[in-house]
Each structure stands twice: as structure tokens, then as C-alpha cells.
Amino acid sequence: MSLKAKIEIDGKVLEYPVIEGSEKEKAIDIAKLRADTGCITIDHGFLNTGSCASAITFLDGELGILRYRGYPIEQLAEKSTFIEVAYLLNWGNLPTQAELASFEKKVASYSKLPEYITRMIELFPKTAHPMAIASSVTVALSAHYPELNNPNPTKEQKDEIFALLLGQFKIITAAIQRVTTGQPLVASNPALSYTEDFMSMMGMKASKDVAKALDVLLILHADHEQNCSTSTVRVVGSSNASVFASISAGIDALWGPLHGGANQEVLEMLEEISNAGGDYKKALERAKDKNDTFKLMGFGHRVYKNFDPRAKIIKKACDTVLAQLGVKDPYLDIAKGLEQTALADDYFKSRNLYPNVDFYSGIIYRALGIPTNMFTVMFALGRMPGWLAQWKEMRETKETKISRPRQVYTGATTREYTDLGKR
Template sequence: SALTAFNPSSVNVNSEEDMYNAIVRILGKFPVLVAWTMRKKMGLPLDYGDNSLGYVENVLKMMFKQPNEEYKLNPIVVNALDKLLILHADHEQNCSTSTVRITGSSHAGLFVSLAAGVSALWGPLHGGANQAVLEMLEAIKADGGDTKKFMAKAKDKDDPFRLMGFGHRVYKNFDPRAKIIKKAADEVLGDLGVEDPILDIAKGLEKEALEDTYFVDRKLYPNVDFYSGIIYRAMGIPVEMFTVMFALGRLPGWIAQWREMRLNKEPIGRPRQIYTGYTLRPFKTIDKR
């Protein structure tokens, strides 16, 4: 939202030139804000981009470069993050994308429309889902790491425990994105040789779910949030940054949806509400109450 104050022309949604400039500006600034947020959290000095590097390579460098040390890029990590950002780029009318469109339909500028999308992304059922997966894995570890116990709890309809990272509202079969990210997760874990009990618990849950008829019959397979959280943890990205990384990936999709809506001159969004309550009800005048 602050970018709007520094770039007042960005609110002119009737000018294609101003829209283009706003898009270029946010595509350049957003990854820097993401990287600097993480560096601030980790107590590291800010690091600047390198014009000789690509987009993903620059993101990794700005996030992880240590002071007074040359940062060495790992091609497997670069490839995995590239896939994560691409696969998160757009996914029809999800909660945050619809929020961007409904906000932009009032002729709000790009930056504030994106801010609305970021806010919608926050919840654990959307952008915070991969963070919720890691928090669930932490809870299983704290309880002793018995994955079979928690699989049984997930199948018990009277138990409030919910298995995060499995199933999808749209995909009634295996999430096609998850197949790609699973392979990337295997490559990252194999190359980095990360020894982490949380990742061991995740692999145990995955194995049991893929072999359990309860989950197979209901097509409750690991989804993109399950594997993306594992990759981010293996990379060394703090769990509090997972939703931020989701926003970085979804940014181009939000922009494309907003721009399409503006170029098509779509009217303001006005979802309909259908009343399903009482029709006629008896009424007592005030003197009879």
C-alpha cells in the first residue's frame, strides 16, 4: 500500500502506460521486499540484487548470502524454487485472486489490489496452508512422532484433529502440481542430505496415506501445500516466511487477472446474496409485547 503513496500515477487505471509502469515496478520490488523481510528476521544485513543473475537466482542470493562470503548457487535448489513459483503463479478464482479482482473492480490501483490479495492469502486454509502443514508436523513430533496414531485420529470423525496438506477443493484426484513438486522435493532432500525428524515424519505420513485405503478411496492425496512446505524447510526458509513465498509465486497471476479485468473494462464486482430465511412471520405491535 505504501508504494501507492510513492507512485501516485499507479492509481490511474485508465492509462495503459501507467498500468504497465506499475506492473514493472511491483515485479521488481516485490522479490526484494520478500528477501529483505527474511534477512531482517534472521538478523542479516540487507543484500542487493545482481544484474548478471536471473530472477530466481537473485531471490536466493538476496535471501541467503552471508556477509563477506560469496554465495554459491545450487542448481537443484534453483530449479526447485523456479518450479514452486511457476506452479503457484495462478490457480483460477481462489480466495486471494478473487479478492484482487473484486478490489480492482472498483478501479482501485494495482498496489492496493495486491495488498488486499496478500491479506486474503494469510489464512491457514489458503496461503498459510503449507505453514499449517509444518506446524502439524511439529505437533506430531512433540507428541512422540507416532504417525500411525495421527493417521487414526484423522480418520476418526469425532476427533478434532485435521490432517493438513491432503486433499483439495478442486482436484478430486491427485493434485497435478503435487506430482511435480514431490519430485523436486525428493531431489532437494537427496542433494542437500538434510537430516530432520520433521521431514522424516512428513515422509512417513505420505507413505501411509498413499497405502491406506481410507485415504486412497476418498482420493485424499498429498497436495501442493504438503510438499512445498517440506522444500522450503529443507532450503532453510523459516516457517513464518512460507506464506510470503506463496505471495511471491502468486504475484504474476494476481497481476495478470487484475490487468485482464481492467483491459476488458469489466464492471464493479457485486456478488449476489440470496435470502433463505423466513418469509412472512407473525408480528406483535409494541403494546402487545
């Protein structure tokens, strides 16, 4: 028996179907609500609104569960690689050895940027934020690959786009880092693994363990359901804009400090605490004071009402990086002190303010010598396969329509125009 939801408006009772997902999540299908009643729903921030049905990522914030295509994030972080996870997100299944080798080769074939893209990166002012550069040159790729701007791309074109942007954005990220820090570019080496090649282009010399830790960090960022930037990619893509425009828009959305910029804000907070003497207990007391402007960054999450499962994994990766590189970072001591004290404090526990993935990622980037303003571009590099998989799924879903939310108007009612001389 199919489930129904009853809604009563002005004494009239109407029934609407209830959709149930594969993990028993339920949603009321209100597609005909306005036509039936003249009413719409309003949901600030879309906290209770499903914009699509998706088979890519499952997230249960109450239980602290995150799975890509059914695979627990804990297993993927331990056993998989970023490039294999990218394949999984896009095609829905883990690849065979032959499929993975072929995919790696295809991604590696995009080992050189178009010359004008490199020149664009070099022409930006040295003071430009790396995210501004990343967004600009990503959409500029559309000029070099005009055939991939097809509003109705073929399967072959979508597969090409996936490999192309994974390969090209890795080089873009490294080039931005090198140029903005006044260092010469390092050519991509297709013989290396995806992460090792990226580290080489960034000028990093590190062990296999450090490369694995960075790979894990990219895996943790690969997708996260319908977050702000992913929703932006889908909204822009719903107009049949090119994939380059859609991904560029996602980069812009990620830029915000409430989204991808949060790890940068965590490090700035740790720096503030360090400069004030390193008293993290005092900082926590300030965070509890409603009259204090200090904010505890890296704790809590819009969807997780439990411990962010990614934070548990990334904490181990952070310890590995610092141990392998021999880094003695005072910020880590402050971070650990904040975590341990907050987790034992009823104020934070009662509000479900647990450390999230941003809490430790900034420390890893800092240990690797990555400038603070590059942190969000690193996030974008990790999120690229998720954006692309979500864009592809959206384009292949027959129910997709151009996104066009409604509103409840609260402005002035009809007024008569007054001539300028009479005002």
C-alpha cells in the same frame, strides 16, 4: 445450434444461453434471471458459480490437469523459468529470446526499494507477522508511484506495473525475512537470474540445482484459476481501486490458513507428530476419528478430485533440495510415511484425499532456512504474476462490472422501534 438451458419457476419455463469454453466446459448464463423471475441463485462458497471468463489458466480437478495459457504445468516446470512463465501469464505467449531478455532487464531495473519502504519494514515490531508487513508495504508503494494509480491505466502503464511489482516484491520479501530475523539487508544483484538474486538477498548459498528447485516451486504457485486471493484481486480491482490496493488485498486473502497459510500448517502438523514420537500411522488413525480434533493438513483440495499435479512435481524438487543441501530432516520421513500409507488406505482414497502442493513446499522452505512464518509470503511471491495477469485481464474485459453479489435475507421482518425507556 446454440445450447439452451430451461429453468421452470412457478410453472413458467424460461430459456437461458449455455456458454462453452475452449476446453468444452459449460456454463449457464443467468445474467437476466432476476429480471425475468425475481429469483437469484445461491451458491455457498461459489462452488458452482463462474465469476468471469478467463484465458489464463485451465484447471480440471477431476483429471488432475493444470495448464497456463495452454501449456501443461509439467512442461513448464521442467523446461521454463519463473520469469518466463510470468511473461507467458501476462502476454499470453512464450517470449522470444529478445523479448525475454528485455523483460528480465525491465524487472531487474527495479532492483532497489524506495527508502521509506525499507524504513517501514524496519519499523514494524519484530513480532509482526510477515504477511502483515508485506500487505502494508505493497499498498504503500502507491505513494511512490502515484501515476500508476490511474483508474484507467494505459497499456504502457500496465506493462510497467507488471515489471515493477515482480521486481519490487522480490526485494520486499527478502527484506522482510532479513529484518524480522535481525540480519542486515543484502542488496539486489541485477546480474543474477530472478531466483538466484532472490536467494542471494535472502542470504542463501546454494547450487544451480537448488535454485532451479526453488524456481520450479515459484512456477507451481504462479496462478491457479479463480481461487480466493485471485478472486479478491479481481473484486477489489473491479471498483477501479489501484493495482497496489488490489494486490495488497490479495495478499491479505492469501494469509488465511485455508489458503496460502496451509503450507505453514503442514509443517506445524509434522512438528506435532514428531513431538509425539513420529508415529505417522497413529496420526492417520486420529485423522479418521470424527471425535478427534487432529486434522491431516496438506491432503485434499477444493478443486482437485485426483492427485494434485503440482504435488508430483514438487516432491521431486523436495528430494533435490534435501539431497543437494545434505539435509536429514525427520519431518520428511514422517511426510513420506503419511503419503505412502494414506495412498494405500481406502478411507483416504474413497474421499480423494491426495497430497497437494502445500504438503511438500513447507519442507523445502524449512530446508532452505526460511522461518515458518515466512512461508505464506513465499507463496505470495510465486503468485504475484498470476494476480497481475488476472488483474490486467479483468481491467481489459468489457463485460467487467463492479462486483456486487446478491444475498438471501434471513433476518427479522419489519419491527417497530421501541423507545429506550420502555425496553
